[in-house]
Amino acid sequence: MTRLRAEGLTLGYDDRTIVDNLDVTVLDGKVTAIVGANACGKSTLLRGLARLLAPRAGTVLLDGRSLAELRNIDVAKVLGLLPQTPVAPDGITVADLVSRGRYPHQGWFRRWNDDDHDAVARALDATGTADLIDRPIRELSGGQRQRVWVAMALAQDTDLLLLDEPTTYLDINHQVELLRLLRKLNAESGKTIVIVMHDLNLACRYCDHLIAMSSGAIVAEGAPVDVVTGDLVEQVFGLNCLVVPDPIAGTPMVVPA
Amino acid sequence: MTTTTTSDLRSATSGTAAALRANRRRRAGRSILVTCALTVAVAALFVFTMMVGSFRIGAGEVIASVLHLSDNPSVDFVVRGLRLPTAAAALTVGLALGASGTIFQQVLRNPLASPDFVGITSGAGLAAAAGIVLLQAGGLVVSGLALGGAILAALAMYLLAWRDGVTGYRFILIGIGVAAFFEGLIGYVLSRAQLFEARQAMHWLIGSVGQASTTELLLLTGALVVLLPVAVLLQRPLGALDLGDDTARTLGARAELSRAGLLGTAVVLVALAVSVAGPIAFVALVAGPIANRLLGPAARGVLPAALVGAGLLLTADLVAVHLLPTPLPTGVVTGAVGAPYLLWLLATTNRQGAGG
Numbered sequence: 217m218t219r220l221r222a223e224g225l226t227l228g229y230d231d232r233t234i235v236d237n238l239d240v241t242v243l244d245g246k247v248t249a250i251v252g253a254n255a256c257g258k259s260t261l262l263r264g265l266a267r268l269l270a271p272r273a274g275t276v277l278l279d280g281r282s283l284a285e286l287r288n289i290d291v292a293k294v295l296g297l298l299p300q301t302p303v304a305p306d307g308i309t310v311a312d313l314v315s316r317g318r319y320p321h322q323g324w325f326r327r328w329n330d331d332d333h334d335a336v337a338r339a340l341d342a343t344g345t346a347d348l349i350d351r352p353i354r355e356l357s358g359g360q361r362q363r364v365w366v367a368m369a370l371a372q373d374t375d376l377l378l379l380d381e382p383t384t385y386l387d388i389n390h391q392v393e394l395l396r397l398l399r400k401l402n403a404e405s406g407k408t409i410v411i412v413m414h415d416l417n418l419a420c421r422y423c424d425h426l427i428a429m430s431s432g433a434i435v436a437e438g439a440p441v442d443v444v445t446g447d448l449v450e451q452v453f454g455l456n457c458l459v460v461p462d463p464i465a466g467t468p469m470v471v472p473a
Numbered sequence: 474m475t476t477t478t479t480s481d482l483r484s485a486t487s488g489t490a491a492a493l494r495a496n497r498r499r500r501a502g503r504s505i506l507v508t509c510a511l512t513v514a515v516a517a518l519f520v521f522t523m524m525v526g527s528f529r530i531g532a533g534e535v536i537a538s539v540l541h542l543s544d545n546p547s548v549d550f551v552v553r554g555l556r557l558p559t560a561a562a563a564l565t566v567g568l569a570l571g572a573s574g575t576i577f578q579q580v581l582r583n584p585l586a587s588p589d590f591v592g593i594t595s596g597a598g599l600a601a602a603a604g605i606v607l608l609q610a611g612g613l614v615v616s617g618l619a620l621g622g623a624i625l626a627a628l629a630m631y632l633l634a635w636r637d638g639v640t641g642y643r644f645i646l647i648g649i650g651v652a653a654f655f656e657g658l659i660g661y662v663l664s665r666a667q668l669f670e671a672r673q674a675m676h677w678l679i680g681s682v683g684q685a686s687t688t689e690l691l692l693l694t695g696a697l698v699v700l701l702p703v704a705v706l707l708q709r710p711l712g713a714l715d716l717g718d719d720t721a722r723t724l725g726a727r728a729e730l731s732r733a734g735l736l737g738t739a740v741v742l743v744a745l746a747v748s749v750a751g752p753i754a755f756v757a758l759v760a761g762p763i764a765n766r767l768l769g770p771a772a773r774g775v776l777p778a779a780l781v782g783a784g785l786l787l788t789a790d791l792v793a794v795h796l797l798p799t800p801l802p803t804g805v806v807t808g809a810v811g812a813p814y815l816l817w818l819l820a821t822t823n824r825q826g827a828g829g
Contacts, residue, residue, distance in 0.1 A: 302716065322709075352770065
């Protein structure tokens with residue numbers, strides 16, 4: 217039983233089709249990375265899975281029901297997404313921003329209760345941002361800011377969390393820190409996590425499952441050890457390379473030849 | 474295993490939860506304090522504008538007369554007959570402009586996006602000027618035309634800016650274009666007018682709270698009674714919308730529907746305000762930022778912004794009618810104060826690179 221999957225999914229913008237007739241299954245309780253070259257359709261796929269983009273054809277199924285049939289607010293209680301470049305109003309503080317993750321759990325008149333408090337406090341603690349609550353987002357470093365956004369997504373308290381290139385603007389230290397945080401969240405709460413990312417080595421090291429995409433289609437998928445080979449990297453990224461075991465974790469590591 | 478880590482997490486969060494509670498309480502306290510202080514200030518200004526003039530009346534007498542508690546024909550004539558309509562117009566028009574300005578700015582995520590800049594006020598102005606000049610209309614007909622013009626202008630812009638939804642930046646650019654087009658047409662209409670009608674149209678176009686009729690005031694008051702609570706209620710989706718459409722949808726908000734609802738509310742408010750008092754400049758532009766300065770950033774306070782708008786307009790009317798050597802239309806005073814603010818806003822937004 218998987219909670220999130222797509223059948224015959226076709227996605228596109230205007231008159232361009234980006235993702236064509238794709239079947240995808242997101243493994244429950246695992247950390248999955250979607251990798252691929254620029255413009256291979258990986259972010260588009262993620263947007264389709266999170267119903268930010270309506271399918272041209274096919275369906276995305278959440279718990280066996282089509283996303284199109286479900287109410288936005290009900291989807292938002294189960295499925296969260298951190299966009300690639302989220303925007304925040306000028307001067308907003310960390311506490312205010314993270315609290316807004318509670319939106320789907322509140323009603324028009326029921327505004328704020330202990331559950332909300334607990335969820336926000338847990339999200340702040342899990343991401344190590346609790347001591348920043350009074351600070352405006354604008355004043356934070358890139359790494360801190362990304363952790364705050366993750367905290368907002370965590371406060372939403374969803375079983376599935378999709379992240380669109382969360383590591384792109386971070387230095388190597390903060391990239392690793394963020395991926396470790398996501399691993400920890402997955403280990404502690406069994407949260408299903410899907411990350412779109414560029415760095416194949418980090419994806420192999422920190423994710424359970426890899427989906428490799430090229431020109432809108434899935435080329436390979438499976439555990440990193442099973443799928444990452446020199447041929448695959450050549451095919452997906454057009455890079456001639458050597459794949460060696462990571463000296464620490466033993467996961468595949470790509471070294472340009 | 475999961476249970477122990479969860480309980481660990483729970484115990485670890487108690488300090489954070491306390492800090493978070495304190496933070497929330499502080500913000501809520503500040504919001505209540507600001508709203509109460511603004512309410513008191515606006516009420517005081519409202520009474521004060523009815524006390525001053527060539528015939529000075531005490532605060533107690535003004536309040537008694539407005540509430541029909543006393544029976545003093547001469548005071549009643551001055552207060553209820555002469556001063557109350559103007560004061561009530563300043564109050565209601567200010568509330569409507571303040572609320573609609575802050576909604577526009579927040580929905581379109583740009584401090585420049587007040588209805589006076591994105592062509593809605595110019596749409597009202599064009600319809601009113603055309604009515605005065607071409608149809609020799611006056612009174613309620615002009616107000617009705619202004620109302621229709623504002624709503625049509627807003628609809629036209631919404632449709633023009635539509636491309637898989639409406640984004641702030643497109644809407645603002647199209648609004649500025651539409652405003653320039655309408656201003657040009659207003660110029661054309663005025664150039665075709667006889668002197669008397671041109672004067673009348675010019676007076677209307679500057680905007681003044683002294684020209685409201687009782688029917689218009691009742692209409693605006695009724696709209697405020699219904700729409701202000703609606704606007705306050707719609708602050709909830711606003712909290713998701715101002716994080717951008719993607720995040721808003723991810724959080725379960727119906728972004729397009731909420732935006733249409735918010736803009737619709739704001740358009741009706743500003744259209745009625747303009748039809749009552751003419752296009753009074755800058756109040757809608759400055760009310761929201763002033764309220765935000767008082768409340769702290771990203772506070773979304775529609776009610777405080779409405780109160781700031783009322784306070785500004787009551788003050789502007791006091792200055793226009795009593796402090797200056799010759800009484801002037803209110804719009805001249807708000808324009809003179811608002812223009813430097815606009816320049817400052819343009820200069821500082823550009824420096825931060827947040828101008829869009």
